[in-house]
Amino acid sequence: MATTDKKLHHLTIHEAGQLLKAGELSPVELTQAFFDRIAETDDRLHSFITLLSDEAMAEARAAEAEIRGGRYRGHLHGIPIALKDLYDTAGIRTTAGSRVDFDRVPTEDSTPTARLKEAGSILLGKLAMHEFALGGPDWTTPFEPACNPWNLAHITGGSSSGSASAVSSGQAMGALGSCTGGSIRGPASLCGIVGLKPTYGRVSRSGVVTLSWSQDHVGPMTWTVEDSAYMLQAIAGHDPKDPTSSRAPVPDYSLSLREDIRGKVIGLPRHYFFDPDPGVNAEVVAIVEKAVVELEKLGAKIETVELPSLEYVRAANTIIMVSEAYAFHEPNLKSRPQDFGEIVRARFRIGGLLSAGDYLQAQRCRQWSKREFAEALRKVDFFVTPTMTQPAPAFEGYDPNTTLMGRSFTAPFNVTGLPAISVPCGFTEAGLPVGMQIAGKPFDEPGVIQAAYTYQQHARWYEQRPAI
Amino acid sequence: MADKPTISMEEFKFMADRAGLGMDQAELDHLKPMYELYMEYTALVHSINFGPEEMVVEFHPD
Numbered sequence: 001m002a003t004t005d006k007k008l009h010h011l012t013i014h015e016a017g018q019l020l021k022a023g024e025l026s027p028v029e030l031t032q033a034f035f036d037r038i039a040e041t042d043d044r045l046h047s048f049i050t051l052l053s054d055e056a057m058a059e060a061r062a063a064e065a066e067i068r069g070g071r072y073r074g075h076l077h078g079i080p081i082a083l084k085d086l087y088d089t090a091g092i093r094t095t096a097g098s099r100v101d102f103d104r105v106p107t108e109d110s111t112p113t114a115r116l117k118e119a120g121s122i123l124l125g126k127l128a129m130h131e132f133a134l135g136g137p138d139w140t141t142p143f144e145p146a147c148n149p150w151n152l153a154h155i156t157g158g159s160s161s162g163s164a165s166a167v168s169s170g171q172a173m174g175a176l177g178s179c180t181g182g183s184i185r186g187p188a189s190l191c192g193i194v195g196l197k198p199t200y201g202r203v204s205r206s207g208v209v210t211l212s213w214s215q216d217h218v219g220p221m222t223w224t225v226e227d228s229a230y231m232l233q234a235i236a237g238h239d240p241k242d243p244t245s246s247r248a249p250v251p252d253y254s255l256s257l258r259e260d261i262r263g264k265v266i267g268l269p270r271h272y273f274f275d276p277d278p279g280v281n282a283e284v285v286a287i288v289e290k291a292v293v294e295l296e297k298l299g300a301k302i303e304t305v306e307l308p309s310l311e312y313v314r315a316a317n318t319i320i321m322v323s324e325a326y327a328f329h330e331p332n333l334k335s336r337p338q339d340f341g342e343i344v345r346a347r348f349r350i351g352g353l354l355s356a357g358d359y360l361q362a363q364r365c366r367q368w369s370k371r372e373f374a375e376a377l378r379k380v381d382f383f384v385t386p387t388m389t390q391p392a393p394a395f396e397g398y399d400p401n402t403t404l405m406g407r408s409f410t411a412p413f414n415v416t417g418l419p420a421i422s423v424p425c426g427f428t429e430a431g432l433p434v435g436m437q438i439a440g441k442p443f444d445e446p447g448v449i450q451a452a453y454t455y456q457q458h459a460r461w462y463e464q465r466p467a468i
Numbered sequence: 469m470a471d472k473p474t475i476s477m478e479e480f481k482f483m484a485d486r487a488g489l490g491m492d493q494a495e496l497d498h499l500k501p502m503y504e505l506y507m508e509y510t511a512l513v514h515s516i517n518f519g520p521e522e523m524v525v526e527f528h529p530d
Binding site for chain 1: 484488489490508512514516522
């Protein structure tokens with residue numbers, strides 16, 4: 001039996017790893033606890049599309065034998081995790097949340113899947129998502145939308161909806177999301193967990209269903225910053241199967257788990273992220289402002305920065321996204337449009353109506369933005385912003401098309417490819433979580449992780465769990 | 469943004485047919501208002517004068 005007072009499904013990866021390594025917790029016992037938790041909650045949360053009970057328990061028994069035999073592989077060995085259902089898994093159905101891929105069974109693992117296996121993690125199952133990683137909750141797809149564990153009447157955000165609900169509710173210790181305009185940080189923020197979008201090229205996209213080749217990112221979603229660091233460690237690194245994969249060396253991210261932000265300069269692009277705007281919730285901004293004050297008390301220096309290209313970045317992100325998505329999905333969109341949900345079918349079709357000139361102009365806008373952000377990052381170490389413009393909306397009355405326009409606080413870091421993390425920083429009066437986004441220089445995941453870890457350890461929001 | 473851009477149904481249908489999307493009138497009626505939202509975005513990026521700025525063929529953040 002485990003030697004811990006905590007419920008097993010409330011352990012972090014870090015905590016469970018210490019117990020597993022010391023032989024004080026069995027991977028079999030841990031994995032079974034998560035299946036029990038899923039059985040107890042998933043009829044309300046709808047986090048999972050596919051459960052892999054038999055396979056996971058077999059993996060857990062193998063991990064137990066290895067650890068007992070003195071072959072402990074590291075932080076993820078024996079840890080139950082889950083994958084957004086767009087990561088290819090050999091021999092296991094991978095739907096991308098769509099009727100189009102309802103019966104698709106890949107023959108190979110995606111690179112992130114394979115690397116998590118090599119690290120010894122236990123795959124509990126495949127998670128709900130917005131269809132093809134775009135849009136919002138859509139009842140015209142074959143799968144129920146995931147619900148927010150903090151309030152089941154509210155959405156999780158997306159597109160990594162099941163990843164957020166599963167980690168937030170203790171159905172999995174960690175999950176992979178994917179992110180083209182904010183699909184890791186957004187749901188992480190709305191569900192009160194940590195979401196880390198690494199630098200473009202840091203993690204291979206090979207075997208991950210495409211939305212937008214040049215903007216898709218792979219990254220972890222976990223309860224704490226250190227757990228995201230461990231998952232990133234397992235999946236980061238060059239992959240010849242991904243032509244945009246970086247050869248930059250992968251540092252030891254655990255070295256960044258230190259509480260120190262003294263002397264770091266934080267840039268606040270106030271004009272876009274903090275100043276009053278009809279589309280931005282003032283309570284969210286006020287909560288993040290308080291977190292910024294805490295960072296200053298911890299020794300960071302705060303400076304206001306101007307980034308004029310921000311007013312154009314959402315447009316560039318959207319045009320590039322639907323244009324590339326159309327190119328990828330065109331054959332199915334023309335031959336079997338009825339198999340797409342209503343939201344995604346419409347948006348992909350718009351991608352087919354945009355011109356080459358629109359796409360190229362959006363890419364030139366992207367170059368401008370990238371250059372402007374790089375210039376600002378010569379003077380500051382990080383940008384800090386609210387992660388989302390709003391807390392999680394209720395399902396009732398929610399129209400995904402209303403979010404098409406207006407500001408996006410996450411998309412600028414998909415367009416520029418910069419690393420960005422969302423860390424919980426408080427709750428609204430209604431009890432909904434709010435996240436703070438910290439973005440840094442290319443490949444400065446260590447700096448971003450250390451800043452987020454420093455705040456997390458000071459603020460300790462991770463001590464609060466949803467009462468589901 | 470300035471006045472919201474619009475497109476006639478005739479022009480929209482021409483574009484959809486040219487793209488080979490095979491939509492019926494009900495689908496065109498449904499999609500046109502959303503396309504007009506996207507036109508705000510395309511108008512916005514076209515409002516910038518980039519001069520000789522090139523587009524990089526392959527995107528790298530570093």
